[in-house]
Amino acid sequence: MTAAQADLLIDRPSVTDGAVLWRIAKESGSLDLNSSYSYLLWCRDFAGTSAVARTDDGEPVGFVTGYVRPADPRTLLVWQVAxxxxxxxxxxxxxxxxxxTARLAxxxxxxxxxxxxxxGNTASERLFTSYAARHGARVSRRVLFGTxxxxxxxxxxxxLYRIGPLSLPHTR
Incomplete structure (x- = not known):
C-alpha cells in the first residue's frame, strides 16, 4: 500500500454501502450502470468476493465487485472496479x-x-495488464460477447481478459 493509500481501509462491502457504490459507478463515466437495487444485492450476496476502500470515517471511496465462477471455482470474475x-x-x-485477490487466496x-x-477502455486495460505483470501471470484476450x-x-x-495462472499463496 502506498502512502497515498495509507489512510484508507480495504474491507468487505455491506448492504449500507450499496447506494454509495451505485453513485461511484454512476459518476465513473465509463461503467455500464446497473440498477441501484443490484448494488444492494451485490453488497449482500457477493460481499465475500468484493472489496471496498473506506476513509477513516468509514465512507466508501472505491470498490471492486466480483464472484467466483460456479463452473470454474478457481477463477475470480471481476465485474466492476470504480x-x-x-x-x-x-x-x-x-x-x-x-x-x-489476496483475501480470496x-x-x-x-x-x-x-x-x-x-x-478503448485504456484505464481498465492498464489496471489488469499491470495486475498480471505484478503477479507474473499471462494475459489472454478474446471477444466474449460480440455486439x-x-x-x-x-x-x-x-x-474477456483471462489472467493466469496466478501463484497467489493459499493459506487455508
Missing part, C-alpha cells in the same frame, strides 16, 4: 484488486482472474 473522482490517481484500483485456491473490457448479442441497442463488444 474509484471516486477525488481519490483517482493514487493506485487505489490496483490496491483494491490486489487486496481482494487465503480462503480458497484462486489461479485466475477474469474480467471483460470494452475496446450482436446485446438486445438493448449498440454496445461495444466485451473482450
Amino acid at each position: 474509484v471516486d473522482a477525488a481519490y483517482r490517481g493514487r493506485g487505489l484500483a490496483a490496491a483494491l484488486l490486489d487486496g481482494l 487465503a480462503e480458497r485456491p484462486i489461479t485466475a482472474v477474469e474480467t471483460t473490457i470494452t475496446p 450482436g448479442l446485446f438486445p438493448d441497442g449498440p454496445h461495444d463488444p466485451e473482450v
Whole structure:
C-alpha cells in the first residue's frame, strides 16, 4: 500500500454501502450502470468476493465487485472496479484488486482472474495488464460477447481478459 493509500481501509462491502457504490459507478463515466437495487444485492450476496476502500470515517471511496465462477471455482470474475473522482490517481484500483485477490487466496485456491473490457477502455486495460505483470501471470484476450448479442441497442463488444495462472499463496 502506498502512502497515498495509507489512510484508507480495504474491507468487505455491506448492504449500507450499496447506494454509495451505485453513485461511484454512476459518476465513473465509463461503467455500464446497473440498477441501484443490484448494488444492494451485490453488497449482500457477493460481499465475500468484493472489496471496498473506506476513509477513516468509514465512507466508501472505491470498490471492486466480483464472484467466483460456479463452473470454474478457481477463477475470480471481476465485474466492476470504480474509484471516486477525488481519490483517482493514487493506485487505489490496483490496491483494491490486489487486496481482494489476496483475501480470496487465503480462503480458497484462486489461479485466475477474469474480467471483460470494452475496446478503448485504456484505464481498465492498464489496471489488469499491470495486475498480471505484478503477479507474473499471462494475459489472454478474446471477444466474449460480440455486439450482436446485446438486445438493448449498440454496445461495444466485451473482450474477456483471462489472467493466469496466478501463484497467489493459499493459506487455508
